[in-house]
Amino acid sequence: MVNNCSVHGVVISNYEELNILQELELELNLDVWQRGLPGVRDAVVMVTPENRREFFSELESHSIQYYVQLEDVVQALENHEADVINYKIRRRNGAMPFNxxxxxxxxxxxxxxxxxxxxxxxxxxxxxxxxxxxxxxxxxxxxxxxxxxxxxxxxxxxxxxxxxxxxxxxxxxxxxxxxxxxxxxxxxxxxxxxxxxxxxxxxxxxxxxxTNERLWRRTRSYRPELNATCYGVDANRNFDVNFNTVGVSPDPCANTYPxxxxxxxxxxxxxxxxxxxxxxxxxxxxxxxxxxxxxxxxxxxxxxxxxxxxxxxxxxxxxxxxxxxxxxxxxxxxxxxxxxxxxxxxxxxxxxxxxxxxxxxxxxxxxxxxxxxxxxxxxxxxxxxxxxxxxxxxxxxxxxxxxxx
The missing domain is CATH 3.40.630.10 (Zn peptidases)
Known part of the structure; x- marks a missing residue:
C-alpha cells in the first residue's frame, strides 16, 4: 500500500484552503496525517502514485504551497520498525507494557x-x-x-x-x-x-x-456484499450522532468511510x-x-x-x-x-x-x-x-x- 508513497507538507493560510484540502481528501482518497491550522500548522498528507499528479495540480491551481517532508514512506516505516526492535532489545526484562x-x-x-x-x-x-x-x-x-x-x-x-x-x-x-x-x-x-x-x-x-500494515487506521470488519476487497470502517465516524453527514467518504475503501x-x-x-x-x-x-x-x-x-x-x-x-x-x-x-x-x-x-x-x-x-x-x-x-x-x-x-x- 505504501510503496512509492511520499509525504508532503501543505501550507494552509486560511480556512478556504483548509476546506479545499478536505474536499481533495474525499475526492482523491488521500491519507491526511494532519489537517493543519491556518497560519499556525501546516497540513501533512501522504500521496500515492495514483493521486500524486492530480493532487499537486489541484494545489497549484489554487496557489497553495506544498513541500516534501518524507520522500520514501517505506524507508521511514523500516526505520521505525528498527527503532522499536532496538528499543525492546535495550530494555529487555526491564520494559513494562506502559513504556x-x-x-x-x-x-x-x-x-x-x-x-x-x-x-x-x-x-x-x-x-x-x-x-x-x-x-x-x-x-x-x-x-x-x-x-x-x-x-x-x-x-x-x-x-x-x-x-x-x-x-x-x-x-x-x-x-x-x-x-x-x-x-x-x-x-x-x-x-x-x-x-x-x-x-x-x-x-x-x-x-x-x-503484523501487516503499519499505517492501517480502520477496523477489520468484512462485508463482501458491499465490497469484496476492502476491509473495515473508520470507527471514529461510526457513532450515531450526525452520522454520515460531513467529513466522511462514501467509498468503502476510504480511510474515512463511516x-x-x-x-x-x-x-x-x-x-x-x-x-x-x-x-x-x-x-x-x-x-x-x-x-x-x-x-x-x-x-x-x-x-x-x-x-x-x-x-x-x-x-x-x-x-x-x-x-x-x-x-x-x-x-x-x-x-x-x-x-x-x-x-x-x-x-x-x-x-x-x-x-x-x-x-x-x-x-x-x-x-x-x-x-x-x-x-x-x-x-x-x-x-x-x-x-x-x-x-x-x-x-x-x-x-x-x-x-x-
Whole structure:
C-alpha cells in the first residue's frame, strides 16, 4: 500500500484552503496525517502514485504551497520498525507494557495481572468480542466497587484508530499510576473518582497494524456484499450522532468511510454501551488519539454544546498542565471545537460522548516530527506529561460533579 508513497507538507493560510484540502481528501482518497491550522500548522498528507499528479495540480491551481517532508514512506516505516526492535532489545526484562509498544496479548496479560493482584480495587470486564473474535476488555478501578454514586467516573479509551500506537501506553500508565504507583499527593484520584480504562478499543486493526500494515487506521470488519476487497470502517465516524453527514467518504475503501450504518462495528457498540450504562456519572470521556497536540470538543459540524464554556475551560486546563511538562521541541496544545480547530467530522466518539457526558474530548497526543511513527524513546515523556493533564481534569471533574448533585 505504501510503496512509492511520499509525504508532503501543505501550507494552509486560511480556512478556504483548509476546506479545499478536505474536499481533495474525499475526492482523491488521500491519507491526511494532519489537517493543519491556518497560519499556525501546516497540513501533512501522504500521496500515492495514483493521486500524486492530480493532487499537486489541484494545489497549484489554487496557489497553495506544498513541500516534501518524507520522500520514501517505506524507508521511514523500516526505520521505525528498527527503532522499536532496538528499543525492546535495550530494555529487555526491564520494559513494562506502559513504556513500550505492546501487542494485544501483552496488554491483555497486564490487565489480567493487575485485576488479579489488586482485586480489592480493580475489576476486569470483558465487554464483548471484536469482529475477528478478540475479547475487548477494560478495567474498572474503584475503592467502592462503583457503588458510591457520589463519585464521578472518568472514562478513557485508546487505539480506536489502529495505527496510533502511542495512545495505548498512556492508558496503561494511567492504570499503573492509580494502582501500582499511587503517590500520597494523588490519593484523592483513587478515593474520590471511579475509573473505566479501555486500552485497545480496536484490537483487530491494532494487531493488523503490527503484523501487516503499519499505517492501517480502520477496523477489520468484512462485508463482501458491499465490497469484496476492502476491509473495515473508520470507527471514529461510526457513532450515531450526525452520522454520515460531513467529513466522511462514501467509498468503502476510504480511510474515512463511516460504515453501512451507525454502530455497525462491535468495537463502537462497546464504547456506546459503557457510555449508556454509566450515563449521569461519567463526567469525563477522554477518547485518546495521535497525533497533533490538540484537546478537542464537539461538535464536529461546528455547532457547540450548551456547556461549551466549561468544556473549553477544562480542556484548556488539561493543555496547560501538559504544556508545563512538554519537551522544548514539542508544539503547545491547541484547545477548541474540533471543527473550528481541526476539521469537520460526523459520527465521532467525542460527539457521541457529549450526548451523555458533560466533558467529552478527543485528545491528540504529540507526534513531534515523526507523525504516527513516534520512536519508543518518547513514550515515557508522553505518558508523564499526559498524566499531568489527566490529573488536572480528574480533579476538575470532581468539582463540577459535586456542584451538580
Amino acid at each position: 513500550d509498544y505492546p501487542r494485544y496479548a501483552e496488554v491483555d496479560a497486564y490487565m489480567e495481572r493487575i485485576a488479579r493482584e489488586h482485586s480489592n480495587i480493580v475489576t476486569i470486564v470483558t465487554a464483548g468480542n471484536s469482529f475477528e473474535g478478540r475479547p475487548i476488555k477494560y478495567l474498572r478501578i474503584s475503592t467502592t466497587n462503583f457503588r458510591d454514586t457520589s463519585k464521578p467516573i472518568y472514562f478513557m479509551d485508546a487505539a480506536l484508530h489502529a495505527r496510533e500506537w502511542v495512545t495505548t501506553p498512556v492508558t496503561l500508565y494511567s492504570i499503573h499510576r492509580l494502582v501500582e504507583d499511587l503517590s500520597s499527593e494523588e490519593r484523592d484520584l483513587l478515593e474520590d473518582v471511579d475509573w473505566i480504562i479501555l486500552p485497545i478499543a480496536n484490537p483487530d486493526g491494532y494487531e493488523y497494524s503490527h 460504515g453501512p450504518h451507525a454502530f455497525s462495528e462491535p468495537e463502537t457498540q462497546i464504547i456506546r454501551d459503557i457510555l449508556l450504562e454509566h450515563s449521569g456519572r461519567i463526567q469525563i470521556y477522554m477518547n485518546i488519539h495521535s497525533y497533533g497536540n490538540y484537546v478537542l470538543y464537539g461538535y464536529g459540524n461546528a455547532s457547540l454544546p450548551d456547556n461549551a464554556l466549561e468544556l473549553h475551560y477544562v480542556g484548556a486546563a488539561m493543555g496547560a498542565a501538559i504544556d508545563a511538562k512538554k519537551l522544548p521541541q514539542a508544539l503547545y496544545y491547541s484547545v477548541g471545537n474540533s471543527n473550528m480547530v481541526l476539521y469537520q467530522s460526523s459520527g465521532s466518539a467525542q460527539d457521541y460522548g457529549q450526548l451523555f457526558v458533560p466533558f467529552s474530548y478527543t485528545l491528540e497526543l504529540p507526534g513531534y516530527a515523526y507523525w504516527f511513527q513516534v520512536p519508543p524513546d518518547y513514550i515515557d515523556q508522553i505518558n508523564t506529561e499526559t498524566w499531568a493533564g489527566i490529573v488536572e481534569t480528574a480533579r476538575l471533574s470532581k468539582l463540577f460533579y459535586r456542584a451538580s448533585l
